[in-house]
Amino acid sequence: MKSKESKTAIDPTTEEKIRNAARKVFTQKGYGAARTRDIAQEAGINIALLNYYFRSKEKLFEIIMLESMQGFIHSISGILNDDQTSLQDKIQILVSTYIDMLTIQPNLPLFVLSELRANPQELIQKLNFKEKLIHSHFFIQLQQAIQEGKIPPIHPLHFMMNIMGMIIFPYIGSPILKNIGDLEENTFNTLMQQRKTLIPKWIEAMMLVK
Amino acid sequence: MKSKESKTAIDPTTEEKIRNAARKVFTQKGYGAARTRDIAQEAGINIALLNYYFRSKEKLFEIIMLESMQGFIHSISGILNDDQTSLQDKIQILVSTYIDMLTIQPNLPLFVLSELRANPQELIQKLNFKEKLIHSHFFIQLQQAIQEGKIPPIHPLHFMMNIMGMIIFPYIGSPILKNIGDLEENTFNTLMQQRKTLIPKWIEAMMLVK
């Protein structure tokens, strides 16, 4: 038996093992196609334990989903609301942070967006994007820059579609992109690292259009 | 009984009814979460008929998937291989056509990309993207423009990520975007119509970066 005080990595608790397995299986297969038995096997535990700790598949899913998205939103929110950084800085840091996160969890966007479509009302409002993004320091800076005539008017949604599309889409479309470009996982990640510096430049160029 | 010769829209055959229902249910829920009973009910037929016409859920799925993607790829392929149009023309037509198609089938990308991730090898190779895109007239023109120094060097994959990201991502992320921007379906579609002219301009500006 390992001591919990051991300096080397401690064993995850049963609850953590289940959460980790659930995150993996749900992310790979989506809620509807994920089987509690898959999760139990992945976690190396008895199926009954899953219900012992989390009551039901649905409850477990809600916890995983909320947890996944909150981690994500929290990081982003911190960047967008830093009042010490310029608009350009924010974009650069945002892109870089996003890509780093997605390098670790490349399947997260497709998972989240699939489930959001299947279950529109509840989750989205629970996470309160609007509050956290529209009223962020970032969006205030954007609107200011427009009013001061530094950049031509653009609907903030267009802006959001562009920046998120350029960052997130590659991960969502990676099976096709890897096939088209004959890419290994490695090469794909190298391209994404390049995008850390490219996307901010592209965004800047786009923002001056018309 | 309606005559098949009637000038008004003829009734779809049973097989068509099943295909239409399957397309709808698979697209909404994905393969794993779709139930044959859902499909049968949506089509207004007995479950046994589904197996009578298509042998199994899996076979039906493969047909729907191939059919959906081929229609899509075929349109795109035609545009990219038209040797009468310039690079700029192609981009403009591509964006416009894509957005028109996605306005009609907004859930298609998420469906296709979800299933491609779950089932990477077979489908992708069967559809043969590489052949149809990399060797297209479009890509030849792009590489020529780069060699002639008209635009700075850019990896074609970056180009593809950008243009596809800006077109497709809004549809994939629409639940979030609609929530953030307080958009109705209508307003969302208006924004997408604006993008028909905006994206080509943005792409052009981006292509001149660095």
Add this chain to the structure above:
DNA sequence: TATTTTATTAATCATTTGATTAAATTATTT
């Protein structure tokens, strides 16, 4: 018209799947 083929249905099967139960084991408290 009689016969054969095709299409359709209700009923049912065998598995799968989410969940529960009761017993066993381990940890904690008294």
Add this chain to the structure above:
DNA sequence: AAATAATTTAATCAAATGATTAATAAAATA
């Protein structure tokens, strides 16, 4: 150590699900 509480397991349940069957209806063919 004894008693109590928490954790884990094997076995099982009921409902859901993909698929089949046998009977019937409709259409096509001879």
